[in-house]
Amino acid sequence: MPDSQIKQATLRDVADMAGVSYQTVWRVVNEHPHVAVDTRERVLQAVRVLDYRPHRAAQVLTTGRSYILQLVIFEYAYGDPLPAILHWAREFGYTMVVTELKDATSTEAVRATLRETAQMIDGLLMVMPYPHLSYEALAELCQGRPFVVVNTELGAKMPSVVFDQRHGTRQAVEHLVALGHRLIAEISGPLDNCDAQARHETWMSMAERYGLDARLSVAGDFETCSGYGAAKRLLGLGQPFTAVLVGNDLMALGALRAFDEAGLRVPEDISVVGYDDVDVAAYLSPPLTTVRQEFDILGRESVEYLVSLIEDARTPIQQRVLYPELIVRQSTRSLNASPVGV
Amino acid sequence: MPDSQIKQATLRDVADMAGVSYQTVWRVVNEHPHVAVDTRERVLQAVRVLDYRPHRAAQVLTTGRSYILQLVIFEYAYGDPLPAILHWAREFGYTMVVTELKDATSTEAVRATLRETAQMIDGLLMVMPYPHLSYEALAELCQGRPFVVVNTELGAKMPSVVFDQRHGTRQAVEHLVALGHRLIAEISGPLDNCDAQARHETWMSMAERYGLDARLSVAGDFETCSGYGAAKRLLGLGQPFTAVLVGNDLMALGALRAFDEAGLRVPEDISVVGYDDVDVAAYLSPPLTTVRQEFDILGRESVEYLVSLIEDARTPIQQRVLYPELIVRQSTRSLNASPVGV
DNA sequence: TGCCGCATTGTGAGCGCTCACATCGCGATG
DNA sequence: CATCGCGATGTGAGCGCTCACAATGCGGCA
Known part of the structure; x- marks a missing residue:
């Protein structure tokens, strides 16, 4: 060297x-x-x-502008929007600092993390599906620097870009109902996560509308192995069901495994719907019916919005809502087998 | 705001x-x-x-030290080592700038990217599985700042941390041979990628040692869909085989799908070995036998090495070699079915 | 009593860039 | 011919921090 x-x-x-x-x-x-x-x-x-x-540092010192953005990623929300965000930040002429934050629930931990880079960055992108901080709290933590929250509650009054989880879940349930399913179970994500929460609530309200049994629900943590465990628990309930709505694709994958081990075929015995449309979803056996979230668009909107907050003081606070889309593949089918369970 | x-x-x-x-x-x-x-x-x-x-910018200006590292990720190598690298950078007191680089083959594109952040960072971590740049070329591109290459050729004379792909592939092939397989096919990764290349070469030399047919090989690009396509092509060759060695888990997943569609059962008809041990590997149907690479250790070693290059001028140039480990699950089994193909 | 040493505190210059302002010169104008 | 305007260029201060060096004060020792 x-x-x-x-x-x-x-x-x-x-x-x-x-x-x-x-x-x-x-x-x-x-x-x-x-x-x-x-x-x-x-x-x-x-x-x-x-x-x-x-010399960038000298420019920062004199102008107060660094053309650096910070992406703060909280646990669980890992991975998906990151490539798009990196890509679009670059596209908009900004460098991206990425920080992982394990303990999202501790305001002090967040504060400490943000302090480290405070004077170096022009704005923050927070992928934060835990809606435990108000706009005011976040603004205080960010010390007046512009920020955009990626993936928070629908209707949260703060600068944010979100998917309408209700829309996606509604499509999924209606798809199953249209196929004749009435015994629909749910494997939800962790309910402190606002995406999981929104999907779960929508499922419950849909259950009510269509007269489904809303108690047929267990929670996982969005990881593959928790989907496997949740499916096992679901089978152990002894309640019959013909379809499962799963909180994300990874858990759906785990659930597929559990059904396979239990000798149940998908979709002949059970229909399964995932959420996210991750890359592998189309290549599972069977290819997974799921709700697609366009992370590239999420990334672009987030960066674009943050940049305009930084560069134009007149940019209003808003929430940009994106709509996911149901992708029907082969893990769901019209009801013709008898229900499993008891 | x-x-x-x-x-x-x-x-x-x-x-x-x-x-x-x-x-x-x-x-x-x-x-x-x-x-x-x-x-x-x-x-x-x-x-x-x-x-x-x-004020960090002022400190950078006067001391020349920023406590910022830059991670440069080239295509394909996405995702896996990133969380570990972020984690350990933070652990070592450094902030991480992440840059994606699509066109890794253009030296000018690399140069342009590195210029942007040049005076802001203390060192670089390059996840660069394309061994097209010599140590001297890289040193010139990095303008004398310390750098560590993550995942390059075994034996490359530059500061680097790598997995021994040969070791992993050897274990995988020997596992299949020990199960009695002699008709072993390969789905390799893209051969301009040095990991894929090393795995492929090892497979060829193992094929020679055990008298296997080294022509039973097709290439994919590490993406799921290419594994699917490659498996189809393999089946179309009309050559019998009882096992497939796949360049990574994602392609293995695609191949599983292709075999399923062709009415072939894994492992009854074909044994499949993947590479990487991604999270979902254990939950595929069947759970995938694969070669585990400990990305957390890769991340820690890379950051630790880079930091010591930065902080201690006496740190020697070295290559740190890590050894992957075969994880046997249920996608491989002792040969007892007749070969498929013609 | 004078002087040294040391703990404590302060001063000045400079890192490289930005920006408000000053200066110079030249052609146009009354 | 004095004056104005303006294009072209230069000067000085300062962003916040670092660091070498200077200054101050006080106890100890010859």
Whole structure:
């Protein structure tokens, strides 16, 4: 490892080389008017030769703008929107700092994390499905820096971009009902998670509307293995059911495994609907009927909104709502087998 | 959105409040000796009241140290080591900037990306399974900043942390051979990827050792759907085989689907071995025999090594090699069915 | 009593960039 | 010909922190 950093050229180095003042160089670099054509040429030449580029830290110090955003990811919400967010941040000219936050429930832990990078960043993107912090609390934690919450409660009065979980779940239940299912079970996600909560509540209200048994519900934690365990518990209840609505695809995958072990076929014996449409969903056996969330669009909207909050003070506080879409594959089928269970 | 950032207290604000010079405050904050006990107390009191914290950008400007690392992720290598790297970076007191790089083959694109953050970061972690850049080329691109390459060729003479793909593949093939398989096919990853390449080469040399047919090999691109397609192609070859070695778990999942559609049972008709041991592997039907790579350890070693390169100039250039482990589940079984194919 | 040493505290310069303002020169105008 | 306007360029201060060095004060020792 060459242990000496290569010394970067500064504004003054360029100025010396071009035989002008550093201010003139600054004007050229920042494309300000009132620079003679030949002067500009000489300066640009020097910039090229010295491979000059402005020192970001110095710019931050003087302007207060860093063109760095921070993505704070809370447990469980991992992974999915990240690639899209990285992509779009770059697209909008921002660098992304990514922070994982295990203990999302401790306000002090959040505060400590945000403090570390506080003066370095222009805004925050919080993937925070735990609706335990009010707008005011978040604003205080973010110390007045703009922020956008990704995936929080529908109707939360804060800058946010969300999927309408109700819409997705409604489609899924109606799909099952249209196929003739009336004994529909649910494997929900962790109910302190607002997505899981919204999906669960919608399922309950749909259950009421269609006269389904709303007690046929167990909770997992969104991980594959919890879906496996939840399906086992569901089977152990001794209640008959012909379809299962699962809180996300990973748990659905675990549930498929549990049904397989129990000698139950999907979709012949049980129809299964997932949520998310993760990459592998289409290649499970059987390919999973699920609710697709377009994370790329979520990512783009989130970054775009945050950037406009940063760059234009008139940007209003709003919630941008995206609508998921039911993708019907082969894990659901019209009811023709007898119910399993007792 | 409150549009005025909350003005941060500076060293001077604290100094004024405590009635000392900014230098004294600096000494207290940076825990230097030679400060009278009562002075220190007054200063700390003021620090607390004003919620002072040093301005990172100013520190970067004066010290040249930012305590920010950059993670550069090239296509395909997505996802897996990221959580561990984020976790350990934080653990070591560093903030992580994450950059995705689509076009890894263009040196100019890499250079442009690295330029953006060049003066802001202390070192780079490159998850770069394309061994197209020499140590010298990388050092030049990184402009003398320390870097560690995660997951490159075994034996590459550069600061790096890698899994021994040969070891993993050897275990997998020997497992199949021990079960009696001699007609073993391969679905490899994309061969410009050094992991895929190493696994493929090892498979070929193992094929030679055990007298297997090394032509029974098709390539995918590590994505689920390509595993599905590759398995179809394999079946279309008309050559009998009793086991498949797959380049990663996602493709194995796709292959399982293809076999299912072709009416072939796993493991009764075909044994399948994956690679990676992703979370869902244990819950597929059947649970997948695979080679586990401990990404958490990879992440920790990478960050730890990079940090020591940054903080201790005497740290030698080395390659840290980790060994993957075969996890036997139910997708492989002793040969007792007749070969499929023609 | 004078001087040294050391603990304690303060000063000044500078990192590289930004920005308000000052200066200079030249052609146009009354 | 004095004056104005404005294009082109330069100066100075300051962002907040770091660090080398200077200054102050007090006890101890010859």
